[in-house]
Amino acid sequence: MKPFVAALFATMCLASIGSASAQTAAPAPAPASVTEDFKPSSVNQPGQQYPQVNSQGIARFKVVAPDAQSVKVSLGLGGRGGTVLTKGADGTWTGTTEGPLDEGFHYYHLTVDGGTFNDPGAMNFYGSTRWESGIEIPAHDADFYALKNVPHGRVEQVLFHSPSTNTERRAFVYTPPGYDKNARERYPVLYLQHGWGEDETAWSNQGHANLILDNLIASGKARPFLIVMTYGMTNDVRPGGMASFDIKPFKTVLVDELIPYVDANFRTLADANHRAMAGLSMGGFETKLIAPANLDKFAYIALLSGGTFTVDDVNKTPGFKEKVKLAFVSFGSRELEGRGMGGPPGGGPRVDPRVSAEAVKQAGVNSVFYVSPNTGHEFLTWRRSLRELAPLLFKD
Amino acid sequence: MKPFVAALFATMCLASIGSASAQTAAPAPAPASVTEDFKPSSVNQPGQQYPQVNSQGIARFKVVAPDAQSVKVSLGLGGRGGTVLTKGADGTWTGTTEGPLDEGFHYYHLTVDGGTFNDPGAMNFYGSTRWESGIEIPAHDADFYALKNVPHGRVEQVLFHSPSTNTERRAFVYTPPGYDKNARERYPVLYLQHGWGEDETAWSNQGHANLILDNLIASGKARPFLIVMTYGMTNDVRPGGMASFDIKPFKTVLVDELIPYVDANFRTLADANHRAMAGLSMGGFETKLIAPANLDKFAYIALLSGGTFTVDDVNKTPGFKEKVKLAFVSFGSRELEGRGMGGPPGGGPRVDPRVSAEAVKQAGVNSVFYVSPNTGHEFLTWRRSLRELAPLLFKD
Known part of the structure; x- marks a missing residue:
């Protein structure tokens, strides 16, 4: 890894690695009593009764493995090794998280007799460089990504030839409702990247990017645009670490191959003012490496739990003030708890990303922090970040 | 289940249930020696080394579960419970199938200490009403579904509102290369159904329907057309048996809702002579129930390991001889071994489907048997059946 890349990634990791514990933590204290209104998780495999979630956000697991010695679930109290299941007389293992889990989607897996397996009850989602089990703790605001009877866009799998990697590569393209019928209309495009260990399926499978846009468009809150999602770990580091990470191969695929492909094969508005790049976690890191260095390509830039913009970034990036229409930064509140982030790596003063975003705004950039x-x-x-971002994009 | 439906299904099951053993059998005798040229299966999870397959079609499995008492793989010698893995000093379980497996794709799962889990090394495919592990034994003719540098169509996920079920339902639509650019061209449509326990993902994930068409179109062997794939077990019987199966709900969704949706939202040639229905196994059974009764909608009908057409079918179905442009029937050779199929259920004389297809041809129908x-x-x-079928479709 080049030093510049390593430094930027270290900054990003303050957010991503620092909050890894939040992923498995039970932030609220264990309630005095567990409400017995458990229902199957909404992302269970068809017909499967477990895992279940109750109205407090507590999860319960049930796994059949009559001859096993131990079964654990990676969700629960992070520091203490997840949730240990206990064996019943019928050979099934059950267990309940000690407290509520955060609302929303969580990856998890089982440890059965020392081996890593998925929960046969749950659907699988690509994260941590493997297809993991997933569970959904119903969010109080889940309506914005619910599947409703509104006009739906499509999620289109395209296979494009990549000369630089000599492969046929996959991308998913969200086309908004009406795209096919309005055959003379051209649309802006958001290039939207997944995080480390995920792939191009993440934003539609676990992110519901298509449903979020369907609902925003139906309520008149966002302009119809395309979303392009492709695999961002081009110099494939799966399943190893980030040691060999290099932005160049992905930059080549994205900027020199995929963007021209999309502009040639979809009815796009093919200029910087109608093109955005955003990414979550490592995808935000990639966005920050690619978009500011290509302001002739992207005027809207968003980092979701993937770093910040500083006044230094603005001042040292030619054209940033003049060309960038939106510099969007977001985090989950637990990522910010007790920690300032976004400052220079290597022991320099840590800058709270809220402060940084405000400073960028004062410097004359349309800086939005969520x-x-x-x-x-x-x-x-x-x-939620996409819900906040989408209405701000492509304001002609 | 209505008697007529039950009878037809029983006929179909001669093929599907009868050959369930073939799915896990090792038809060839165990070779004298195992060639040590094992390579990771092409449908492994990224970076995973196991399962592996050698040039003889023998599969080798390796599973980490240091404290387990027993680990089995459902593939291998069917009648003898699959392949039993043995534990090494390092806590990993390994095992090799006793003989070669048939070329192509196989579903499988692990049994770890009496519980059913997927192999963490393999990708998952929806079959048997669950996301199962999959393995690919390289086929000598795999080139026809290989991902090549040819113009690619898209696989588009559409969500359509279904009044009869009051749900938003999913379908995948393959649009051929050039569909978007040839904005004035209209295309024929094949409605293509999965089998029992599978869903609308099967034909593109494990079937490679999109790549098969891409390659056929690139070589000029098939006319470009759309393929529509949706879920065919509408009155959801997952994960139970077929006892509650009823064709009506699916027929309503397909004929009254999905076809009008596709014709309204894609540039189709919306008449019977440009519409086909085909299905595998239970999907063939559904095809036979729906298409001949709706010859104003479908002129091309194909049953893939999903029953046969008899002269009786032809004679008793109004318009069959006049309107059906193609009656296609196919099976795998192992489904036909030692068994005649397609005769009337309930102990009547069993008719070899080859004989039946020939009789239908003699009756004046364009009957093709593969x-x-x-x-x-x-x-x-x-x-292979799709490869054979596609060039025969929509011969204006």
């Missing part, structure tokens, strides 16, 4: 209440480095933060 | 060599009731049979 904090998702009571969420950590997880998808409810990013669903 | 047998996939050395495959059973599995996806390589159906990939």
Whole structure:
């Protein structure tokens, strides 16, 4: 990893690694009593009764493994190894998280006799460089990403040839409702990146980006635009760490190959003022490396739990003040708890990203800062961030 | 289940249930020696080394579960409970199938200490009403569904409102290369159904329907057309049996809701001569129940390991001889071994489907019969069947 990249990534990691504990923590204290109104999680496999969630946000697991010696669930009290299941007379293992989990989507897996397996009851989602089990703790504001009877856009799998990698690569393109019928209209495009260990399926599977846009468009809150989602770890580091990370291969695929492909094959408005780049976590890190260095391509830039913009960034990036129409930064509130972030790495003074965003605004940039209440480095933060971001994009 | 439906389903089951053993059987005798050229299966999770397959089609599994008492794999010698893994000193369980598996795609799962889990090394595919592990034994003719540098169509997820079920339902629509650019062209449509326990993801995930069409179109062997894939077990019987199966809810969704939606939202040629219905296994059964009764909607009908057409069908179905442009029937060769199929249920004389297809042809119908060599009731049979079927469709 080049030093510049390493430094930027270290900054980003303050958010992502620092909040990894939030992902598995039970932030609220254990309630005095557990309300027995458990229902199957909404992302269970068809017909599966477990895992379940109650109205307090407490999760209960049930796994059949009659001859196993131990079964654990990676969700629950982070520091204490998750939730240990206990074996019943019928050979099933059950357990309940000690306290409520944060609202929203959580990845998890089982440890059965020392091996890592998925919960047969839950659907799988690509995260942590593997297909993990997922559970959904119903959010009080879940309506904004609910599947409703409104006009729906499509999520289109495209396969494009990439000369630089000599592969056929996959992207998903959200086309808004009416895209096919309004055959003379052209649309702006948001390039939207997943986080480390995830892939191009994340934003539609666990992010519900399509449903968020469907609902925003139906209520007149966002302008119809395309969303393009592709795999961002081009110099494939799965399943290892980030040691070999290099932004160049992905930058080439995105800027030199995918953008021209999308502009040639979809009815886009193919200029910087109608193109945005955003990403979550590592995807925000990539966004910050790519978009400011390509302001002839992108005028809207958003980092979701993936770093901040500083006045220094603005001053040292040619054209930033003049060309950037929006510099959007968001975090989950748990990522900010007890910690300032976004300052220079290596022991310099830590700058609270709220302060940094305000300073960027004072410097004359349309800087918007959003904090998702009571969420950590997880998808409810990013669903909400997209809900906040989308109405701000492409204001001609 | 209504008697007529039950009878037809029983006929279909001769193929599907009868060949369930073929799915896990090792038809070839165990080779004298195992060639040590094992490579990771092509449908492993990214970066995962196991499961592996060698040049003889033998599969090897490796699972980490240091404290487990027993680990089995459901693939291998069917009647003898699959492949039993043995524990090494390092806590990993390994095992090799006793003989070669059939070429193509196989679903499987692990049994770890009596519980059913997926192999953490393999990707998951929806089959048997659950997300199962999958493994791919390289087929000698795999080129026809390979991902190549040819113009690619898209697989578009659409969400459509269904008044009869009061749900927003999902379908995937393959649009051929050039669909978006040729904005004045209209296209024929194939409605293509999955089998029992599968869903609308099957034909593109494990079936590679999109790649098969991309390659056929690139080589000039098939006319560009749309493929629509939706969930066919509308009165959701997952994960139970077929006892409550009723064709009506699905027929309503398909004929009264999805077809009008597709014709309104895609540039289709919206008449019977440009509309086909095909399905595999239970999907073939559904096709036979729906298409011949709606010959004003479908002129091309195909049953893939999902029943046969008899002269009786032809004679008793008004308009069959006049309106049906193609009656296509296919099976895997292992489904036909030692067994005649397609005759009337309840102990009547069993009719070999080859004989039946020939009789239908003699009756004046464009009857085509295809047998996939050395495959059973599995996806390589159906990939090949689609390859054979597509060039025969929509011959204006």
